Amino acid sequence: MEPRPRSFYALTAFFILFLVFLYGPTLTIGILSLQGPGGGLTFPMRGVSLHWFRDLFEQQAVGDIWGSFSRSLTLGLMVMVTTVVVSVMGGLAFRKRFVGATLLFYLIITSLVIPSILVSLGVGLIWSQSGLPVHWSTSGFGAQLTWTLPFGLLIMFAVFNRFDRSYEEAARDLGASPWQVIRHVVLPIIAPSLIGVALFGFTLSYDEFARTLLTSGSYNTLPLEIFGMTTNVTTPVLFALGTLTTVFSLIIILVFLLVVWLLNRRRARQGSNAGQGMV
Structure with missing residues (x-):
């Protein structure tokens, strides 16, 4: 052996x-969160306990932790569903050449x-100048879509470029309608990619600042x-x-990976059953 x-x-x-360098800060935060009741924000640690996790579920004197969490979760689900639907529609539309397709792609x-x-500044100004209330579920939703939709569309472009027509x-030779082709043929084949787009949409929205x-x-x-x-x-x-938000994000990723598997x-x-049936 050389x-x-x-x-x-x-x-x-x-x-x-x-x-x-990549995971050290996250591990440091996780370790410091396990300090005892007299712990501070820096090393050395003062005891080891789950005191601060229990304190997190009690009434906080500052901040609206669980209200903000519910808003991020709701917003993430809204962005996820919208990103998946629009990305699929955009991917299907770009399968055929049309006037202005290249310009639209770059836009x-x-x-x-x-x-x-x-x-963020531009979307906020548009909403306020239009007399609309600036709110996380409207203007915040729109601003986050400018971040998630391009990723979703790029993924769907790559998927449909490799799609076997x-x-x-x-399916059409067997009499399927266009909607039946999409529902029973296209969507089942690209389902793992749709889960990837959904994961991108949710995670990008959940931690967007x-x-x-x-x-x-x-x-x-x-x-x-x-912040x-x-x-x-x-x-x-x-x-x-x-630490809890990081664990929550990891659980979401694992759930999506499990669904893909x-x-x-x-x-x-x-496919194996179909092959045995042909034999």
């Missing part, structure tokens, strides 16, 4: 440092490079509430909140 070159160990060390993805705070042609800053109105979403708490909360309850397993089982 000895590994020195570059291997150098690159391994660099990769480990990258992982520490769609341009919002990704515009500074988020400018988008022979499945649709076979800049595009919500000037469009949420009088009620904060969870990222805005956490506000950093100026007046001086206990590890803030770390406990950060189940769909792929079901599809493989159906």
